[in-house]
Amino acid sequence: MSHTSYRTIQTEVLRRIRTRVWQPGQIIPSEVDLAVEFNCARATINRALRELAETGIIDRRRKAGTRVSLNPVRKATLDIPMTRIEIEARGLTYGYKMLAKNNIPAPEDVTVRMNLVPLQPLLHVKCLHLADGKPHVFEDRWINPNAVSNVFTAPFETVSPNEWLLQNVPISGGDIVLTAEPATVGDAAALGIPKGTALFVAERRTFIGTDTITFVRLAYAPGYRMTTHI
Amino acid sequence: MSHTSYRTIQTEVLRRIRTRVWQPGQIIPSEVDLAVEFNCARATINRALRELAETGIIDRRRKAGTRVSLNPVRKATLDIPMTRIEIEARGLTYGYKMLAKNNIPAPEDVTVRMNLVPLQPLLHVKCLHLADGKPHVFEDRWINPNAVSNVFTAPFETVSPNEWLLQNVPISGGDIVLTAEPATVGDAAALGIPKGTALFVAERRTFIGTDTITFVRLAYAPGYRMTTHI
DNA sequence: AAGTGGTCTAGACCACGTT
DNA sequence: ACGTGGTCTAGACCACTTC
Structure with missing residues (x-):
């Protein structure tokens, strides 16, 4: 078991959300639990989930935990070149x-x-x-x-x-x-x-x-x- | 010297770019050098610069180093709620x-x-x-x-x-x-x-x-x- | 009070691309 | 070949919020 990258974790988390293993509004396991499950450091889980939270897929709050977003405010990025x-x-x-x-x-x-x-x-x-x-x-x-x-x-x-x-x-x-x-x-x-x-x-x-x-x-x-x- | 947060570093980097201490197209010090200067871990520098790179302020490439973006493609984020x-x-x-x-x-x-x-x-x-x-x-x-x-x-x-x-x-x-x-x-x-x-x-x-x-x-x-x- | 995420550290190895 | 960023680890302390 090597190379459990944060991208791998993101992919798996997205899969679980898409397939309704984790449903909208539902709380998902804590970083510590996920680190055990994926056999990686908590920092790796943190990065994976932090980035997903930035895109609005999940909501995170201290103590309250991480939930699948009920209202996934879709964040679209506009590139404004010269x-x-x-x-x-x-x-x-x-x-x-x-x-x-x-x-x-x-x-x-x-x-x-x-x-x-x-x-x-x-x-x-x-x-x-x-x-x-x-x-x-x-x-x-x-x-x-x-x-x-x-x-x-x-x-x-x-x-x-x-x-x-x-x-x-x-x-x-x-x-x-x-x-x-x-x-x-x-x-x-x-x-x-x-x-x-x-x-x-x-x-x-x-x-x-x-x-x-x-x-x-x-x-x-x-x-x-x-x-x-x- | 405590609490050198990645946000502090981002603010200082932006200040140097804005005040032309680091000019567009110019290379800036490596993560290792900056970690020494700011007296913090390289991971902290990395996070600060990685996020700035995501917004298009700087360009980063392995070996080539980090440069102030010549053509800062402004990335605007659109929130698309229901x-x-x-x-x-x-x-x-x-x-x-x-x-x-x-x-x-x-x-x-x-x-x-x-x-x-x-x-x-x-x-x-x-x-x-x-x-x-x-x-x-x-x-x-x-x-x-x-x-x-x-x-x-x-x-x-x-x-x-x-x-x-x-x-x-x-x-x-x-x-x-x-x-x-x-x-x-x-x-x-x-x-x-x-x-x-x-x-x-x-x-x-x-x-x-x-x-x-x-x-x-x-x-x-x-x-x-x-x-x-x- | 206690649990959760937020951040930082010191070190390590690796991938990539320039040289 | 070698220097730079990319990522991961194990551990630590802190901040916030709910209980």
Whole structure:
């Protein structure tokens, strides 16, 4: 009996859950018991179960023990690569075009989302990412110059804000909102589609500590699919 | 010097990356070196770095060492709860209504997506989830009776297919596609909106081993936001 | 009070990939 | 060949929560 890896244990635990040997809501044996059964160290059991708990398959609480999740909140992981990488990965040619760059007071809905004082001047950049020459996503971005002191030196004419920021700004966190919206006049013009077309839109905020670095709205050309697996 | 936890190490590593002490693409010290520096066991360093690698912050390869990721593929985790839970969590009253149930040959696009032979009879269920009495999401689902033998006994008149399947079918995996689509005639009728309205749509496949259990298209009422954080 | 998971240690061997 | 991360062990102490 050698090589009782944590992966082996995960597989067996999943099998028991799938085949209803361990039913939803039911408690499963403790780490110590499982270590005896699988003839391995408790740390190995711990790693196996800890990872399963992270995916929502089981619930663990001290003293209360480990249970098969009644409501397996399926956790899906979205990979959000840089647009250029995403396009090149499909074997298409990436293109980039800056449409506008201004330092202007931001509208209220933007300053609210960014937790900034109203009418604060922000760097506003609009640009377009292309795949094989066709519009792929229209980017409308606001950048807080107070959080990115050297942003005015950035060559957004040739480098997309996302790539420049990734290389030049430390990031501590962010959030993403995914919606479907009818194309605005601006979306329609940039993507070359009729106004009102159903668009997949991602809005992303990025923080460093408590400061908002940037807020970006990405409007994807019709037909875009965001995929993930469980 | 006690209590050098893996979280402490993660925080310090992130600080060094954020402050450019360790720059993108640059190699960082080995686990052994870091264990000496932080005065802790290598296993502790390993756990700290392994978790950071899972989030895409750093890249690790045997022999090659650990590097600050050049292209930090941001991994966002989507929580996909049952619709009832999602609605109740907002303090709204959940409602459910089955609209149709048939055992009929599936259209080709469905059988293709499900890896089944064309025209195979499948259980087709349409239903509506409501929040405070208003349509929240329209569900159009196909279920493979060969993978779910007792599906014809399921009381879909009162229990949503998702909840019944979760309790009665072992699941091994699946995938999700998120898109924006104009409302079809069917979407419009079910959700009480004009045809062509931009809708957020999730299509989900669920497998047990190599068999497809179910394919579902979820069309969310306008205004729906799927949120996540990094 | 007691049981369970959470974490840490010191050491070991192995797998992989660079050299 | 050799250095790095990947994993496992046996033991320990701690933190939390239920009883």
